[in-house]
Amino acid sequence: MSVKPSITYGHAFLDDCGVDLMSLYAKTEDGQTLQALETIDDDYYKLGVTGSIGNKIGFWSYPDEGGSDELALSSTAYPFIIIRYKTNSSSIKAKVELVFHAGGSGSQVVLAETSSLTWKTVVVAITPSETIDHLRLYANGATGIVYYEFILICKGQFQIPNTANGFDFDPAPRYAEYIVPGAVGNERDCMGAEPSIVTMNCDLDIDTGSIGDVGNWLRTADVIKGEVFIDISHNAKSEPFQWIDLGDLIGQFKVTLDKPDFNRRTSQSEANHLLELIFKEYRRGPANDETYIERFGLDL
Amino acid sequence: MVVYSAQRNMKTYLDTYFNDAAQITGDGGGAVNVIVAFDNPNYPISRVFIDKGVKLIASVGQSESQSIVDSDHYPVGYDEKVPVTLAAMDQAGVTAILVLEKGEAELRRVAETYPFGSLRRITGSNPETEWHGGFYIFKVQYVFSYKRNLT
Numbered sequence: 284m285s286v287k288p289s290i291t292y293g294h295a296f297l298d299d300c301g302v303d304l305m306s307l308y309a310k311t312e313d314g315q316t317l318q319a320l321e322t323i324d325d326d327y328y329k330l331g332v333t334g335s336i337g338n339k340i341g342f343w344s345y346p347d348e349g350g351s352d353e354l355a356l357s358s359t360a361y362p363f364i365i366i367r368y369k370t371n372s373s374s375i376k377a378k379v380e381l382v383f384h385a386g387g388s389g390s391q392v393v394l395a396e397t398s399s400l401t402w403k404t405v406v407v408a409i410t411p412s413e414t415i416d417h418l419r420l421y422a423n424g425a426t427g428i429v430y431y432e433f434i435l436i437c438k439g440q441f442q443i444p445n446t447a448n449g450f451d452f453d454p455a456p457r458y459a460e461y462i463v464p465g466a467v468g469n470e471r472d473c474m475g476a477e478p479s480i481v482t483m484n485c486d487l488d489i490d491t492g493s494i495g496d497v498g499n500w501l502r503t504a505d506v507i508k509g510e511v512f513i514d515i516s517h518n519a520k521s522e523p524f525q526w527i528d529l530g531d532l533i534g535q536f537k538v539t540l541d542k543p544d545f546n547r548r549t550s551q552s553e554a555n556h557l558l559e560l561i562f563k564e565y566r567r568g569p570a571n572d573e574t575y576i577e578r579f580g581l582d583l
Numbered sequence: 584m585v586v587y588s589a590q591r592n593m594k595t596y597l598d599t600y601f602n603d604a605a606q607i608t609g610d611g612g613g614a615v616n617v618i619v620a621f622d623n624p625n626y627p628i629s630r631v632f633i634d635k636g637v638k639l640i641a642s643v644g645q646s647e648s649q650s651i652v653d654s655d656h657y658p659v660g661y662d663e664k665v666p667v668t669l670a671a672m673d674q675a676g677v678t679a680i681l682v683l684e685k686g687e688a689e690l691r692r693v694a695e696t697y698p699f700g701s702l703r704r705i706t707g708s709n710p711e712t713e714w715h716g717g718f719y720i721f722k723v724q725y726v727f728s729y730k731r732n733l734t
Contacts, residue, residue: 285657450654488702489651489660491732531655552706553728 288446288483288530292515293438294522295361296354298345300431301325301567308343315341315422324568327432330422332375342421356415356436363439364393365406365526367432373398375427384414396423402432402577404535435526441511442497448484448557452532454579455479457570478564481538487556509558512543524565535580538562589646589663589729594619597641600693607639607685609677615639628720638677639686640670663729668711670722679721690725701731
């Protein structure tokens with residue numbers, strides 16, 4: 284079965300696990316002794332645990348455990364959560380829970396207690412017809428460290444119906460090249476690097492199903508085919524990245540979208556409605572502490 | 584689910600739109616008997632004109648098909664070429680070449696007005712008039728390119 288590429292859209296809540304929201308988290312300890320919440324490279328949270336007794340439960344809440352409807356997010360409008368995490372041992376457990384508005388069904392564990400020595404990303408459907416009040420990031424079961432890289436609640440993942448006119452994936456090396464004065468040839472420098480690039484050339488004239496169906500270029504209420512990419516481009520100011528799944532090519536990582544190019548190419552007797560999409564790898568920190576498999580999500 | 588052939592879909596398309604307002608008329612200006620049919624019927628063409636009184640035939644042939652393949656090797660659609668032949672013969676009150684002209688104009692009107700659904704367009708035409716021993720069948724063949732998804 285063909286697996287088409289897909290991309291998130293319509294952010295409702297994003298914690299990119301940098302310094303922005305870190306100070307707003309509240310700590311709860313029930314047997315776990317939690318260190319102060321840290322962000323590494325302004326890129327991912329480090330939940331350190333130095334003691335583990337009794338119930339062995341400890342978590343950080345955003346924004347906190349008090350109040351009501353603090354996030355006030357409709358799970359019908361925003362039905363998906365994506366979480367990236369890892370642990371430094373198989374004893375300590377990551378876990379993520381969404382707490383709903385009082386009177387709803389309570390809460391939903393969107394990531395059950397689990398360990399992973401490499402970065403893992405999960406996409407989970409949220410129970411519909413709930414109002415999300417706050418979320419909890421756990422570090423349970425033992426001493427050690429749990430890392431969270433981002434938590435994203437969004438409208439959905441749009442499946443790209445085809446890339447019939449071409450698909451390029453150019454994974455970038457972790458060095459830059461520069462010209463040395465007076466010399467021939469480039470010098471390599473590991474101080475920084477270009478992002479990886481994904482280019483998709485799509486045929487808007489080909490899709491399946493009805494408006495709103497998976498496989499159709501139109502979401503419900505869309506006016507033009509491929510409108511989701513105008514949505515993503517327009518809202519890039521407040522949505523710093525999207526999570527892309529390259530489909531059968533295998534690979535999942537954060538990207539930004541360059542200006543989508545809707546073009547109509549004609550020859551004498553034929554018109555083609557095309558869409559060119561250029562995605563750039565998005566990172567807040569270096570990829571030095573990841574394997575290439577983790578960096579590009581080849582094991583997801 | 585049965586996926587209809589491009590030939591069958593084209594006949595349905597023409598049944599719906601071709602000559603729907605009796606655009607095709609004889610020498611005197613009145614509407615004439617026009618049919619849309621499949622190519623290669625087991626029936627003499629002269630009898631269609633003479634015994635059945637048909638003045639113009641729009642006959643839909645078998646299609647050529649080329650798959651449109653996605654970058655993951657899976658097909659996502661087909662680009663098909665369907666021949667549509669217009670045929671007429673001189674009869675009382677009908678000059679074949681004139682009714683053929685009206686048929687061509689009508690076929691172009693349909694293609695120009697209704698390119699959507701599956702995407703159809705006329706990509707060319709060729710005259711194919713033949714001597715049938717005693718009379719001419721005046722014919723012109725148009726080719727519709729027909730781009731559609733997997734269904």
